[in-house]
Amino acid sequence: MSSAHGSVERAGNRGRGPSGALAGLIALAVFLGIAELVAIATGPDTAPSIAIGQNAIAHTPEWLKEFAIRHFGENDKHVLLAGIYSTLALLSALAGAAGAATRRAVTVGAIAALGVAASISAATYPTGTIVSVGPSLAGAVVAAYAFCVLVKDRPNPSRPTLDNRSRRQVLGLGGAVLAGGAAAYVIGRVGLQSAYNAIASRTAVAFPKASSPLPSAGGKTGFNVPGLSSYITPNTSFYRVDTALVVPQINTSDYRLSIHGMVDNPATYTYDDILAMPLVERAITLCCVSNPVGGPYIGNAVWLGALLKPLLARAGVSPDADQLFMTSSDGMTIGADLRAATDGRDAMLAVGMNGVPLPFEHGFPVRMVIPGEYGYVSACKWLVDIDVTTYEARQAYWVPRGYSAQAPVKLESRIDTPRGGSHVEAGLVPVAGVAWRQHVGISRVQVSVDGGDWNDATLAAVDSPDTWRLWKWDWQATPGSHRLQVRATDAQGNVQVATPTPDFPNGATGWDTIEVTVT
Numbered sequence: 001m002s003s004a005h006g007s008v009e010r011a012g013n014r015g016r017g018p019s020g021a022l023a024g025l026i027a028l029a030v031f032l033g034i035a036e037l038v039a040i041a042t043g044p045d046t047a048p049s050i051a052i053g054q055n056a057i058a059h060t061p062e063w064l065k066e067f068a069i070r071h072f073g074e075n076d077k078h079v080l081l082a083g084i085y086s087t088l089a090l091l092s093a094l095a096g097a098a099g100a101a102t103r104r105a106v107t108v109g110a111i112a113a114l115g116v117a118a119s120i121s122a123a124t125y126p127t128g129t130i131v132s133v134g135p136s137l138a139g140a141v142v143a144a145y146a147f148c149v150l151v152k153d154r155p156n157p158s159r160p161t162l163d164n165r166s167r168r169q170v171l172g173l174g175g176a177v178l179a180g181g182a183a184a185y186v187i188g189r190v191g192l193q194s195a196y197n198a199i200a201s202r203t204a205v206a207f208p209k210a211s212s213p214l215p216s217a218g219g220k221t222g223f224n225v226p227g228l229s230s231y232i233t234p235n236t237s238f239y240r241v242d243t244a245l246v247v248p249q250i251n252t253s254d255y256r257l258s259i260h261g262m263v264d265n266p267a268t269y270t271y272d273d274i275l276a277m278p279l280v281e282r283a284i285t286l287c288c289v290s291n292p293v294g295g296p297y298i299g300n301a302v303w304l305g306a307l308l309k310p311l312l313a314r315a316g317v318s319p320d321a322d323q324l325f326m327t328s329s330d331g332m333t334i335g336a337d338l339r340a341a342t343d344g345r346d347a348m349l350a351v352g353m354n355g356v357p358l359p360f361e362h363g364f365p366v367r368m369v370i371p372g373e374y375g376y377v378s379a380c381k382w383l384v385d386i387d388v389t390t391y392e393a394r395q396a397y398w399v400p401r402g403y404s405a406q407a408p409v410k411l412e413s414r415i416d417t418p419r420g421g422s423h424v425e426a427g428l429v430p431v432a433g434v435a436w437r438q439h440v441g442i443s444r445v446q447v448s449v450d451g452g453d454w455n456d457a458t459l460a461a462v463d464s465p466d467t468w469r470l471w472k473w474d475w476q477a478t479p480g481s482h483r484l485q486v487r488a489t490d491a492q493g494n495v496q497v498a499t500p501t502p503d504f505p506n507g508a509t510g511w512d513t514i515e516v517t518v519t
Ligand SMILES: Nc1nc2c(c(=O)[nH]1)N[C@H]1C(S)=C(S)[C@@H](COP(=O)(O)O)O[C@H]1N2
Pocket: 071, 238, 239, 240, 241, 242, 243, 244, 286, 287, 288, 289, 328, 329, 332, 334, 361, 362, 363, 374, 375, 376, 379, 380, 381, 382
C-alpha cells in the first residue's frame, strides 16, 4: 500500500481491474459534470442525462411502460433517471476496467461512443439543434483526457510498470479529478436552474376578472366524510402525467401561440392577447387514459381561460378539417377531436388553475382543457402551436404507440373510503367516492355488498356535467369480510360497464371492487 511503486499496474491483473473501474467511474463523473456546465449555455434538455432519458421515454416499448413506467408520473421520472445513472455507472466501471487491463484506448473509445450517443439524443430531440451536441461532446473530450491522466498504458504487460506514481498519488489525483467533476455538476445544475426558470414571470401574472365566473352548484358539492376526495382537487395534490423530464419554463413575454393549417386566417397570439380575451372560469375534471379502475390519475380543478370556439371561428376553419393537432414547447404532440372542441362545450385555452396561474408542472403559461376527452387527446400543456388538420394527415405522439386517436372519457366510479383491505368497526360505515363521465354527467351511483342488491347512494351537487360527482352511501356493516362494489349511471341512462378492460388503448372499464374486514 505504501510502496513507492505504481499501484494500478503493479498489483497485476487483480489490482488493475478495480482501479480501472474506479477511473472509469471518475471519468463518468467528469463527463456528466462538464456536460452539465456546458448545458448552461445550450439549455437544460441538452444535458446528456436528460437527452438520454427523453430518448428512452420516446423509445420505451409499450409493454415495458405497461409494466413499469407507463406514463411517467413524477416518481417514474426519478426511477428512470436513477436507472440511467446506474446503467451508465456500471458500463463506465466495466469500460474503465477493460481499458486498464488492456489499452486505455478501449475506454477512450467507450467514452467517445457515449458522447456520440448522448449528442445524437440531444440533437434529435424535438427541441434539439446542432448546438445541442455541445455538452456531450465537451464532456466526452474532458472525460477521456481525465481517464488518460489517471490510467497509464503499459508498453508491455509482462514487464514491471514504467509508471512510478504511488497508489496515494493516484488516489489523490483521482480524488481531485472526481471533485472537479462533481463541482462542475453542481455548478451546472444550479446554473441551469437559475438560467432557465420563469418563476418571476409567473409571479408577475395578474389576471383580469373573469367575464363569466364559475357557475354556482346550488348545493353542497361534497360530504364531510374522512378519506373522501374533495370536490376541487388542490394544485399540490393534482396528478401529473407527461413525458417531460425537464418541466418547460416559458416567460409570458416570450410566449406565442400559433393557430394555422386548414384555416382562412392563421394567427399568432401573445400571452397578453389571451388575457385580453373574455375569460371564463369553469370546474372541469381532467382524467388520464391510463387511470386504472379505482386509480388516482384524475382530478377536478377550476380553470380560467379563453374559450377556443370563438378563436377558431375567427381563424375560419375549413369544413374538411377534423383534428386540432397541438404541439407543446417541448415537442409533445396531442391531437384533439375538432368536433368535440367546437360543439359548444367549454373547451378552453387555460391560463389559471384554482385561482393561480397554471403551475409549471401543469402547463404554464397556457394549456388546453377540453371537457369529456382524456388528457392525451385534449389537455396539451405548454401549448405553443395548433395545426388545424385531419386525422389522416397527422398522428399525435401516442397514436403510433397504439393508443386510439380519439378517446372520449368513459363512465367510471371509484370508492375512496373505506380503503380496500382496511378494517372497520361494525355499525354505520359511510361508503363514499367519486363518479364521472365528463360532459355527460352522473345521474345515479349504486353500491352493492357481497354481490347483493344495488343500493342508491346520495349524490352531491355539481357545477356542471363537466365535473366528477361525489357520492355517499351509509352502510350497516356486520362483522366479517365483505366485498363492496360501485357502479354509476350517466345522465343519458347508460349504466357503467361491468366488464373489466385495461386502460390501453382508450380507457379502462369495470366496477371498482374492494374487500374490507368488519370487526
Ligand atoms: N406537453 C404535454 N402535455 C400533456 C402531456 C404531455 O406528456 N406533454 N400529457 C397529457 C396527458 S397523458 C394527461 S393525462 C394530461 C395530464 O395533465 P396534468 O399533468 O396537468 O394532470 O396532460 C396531457 N398533456
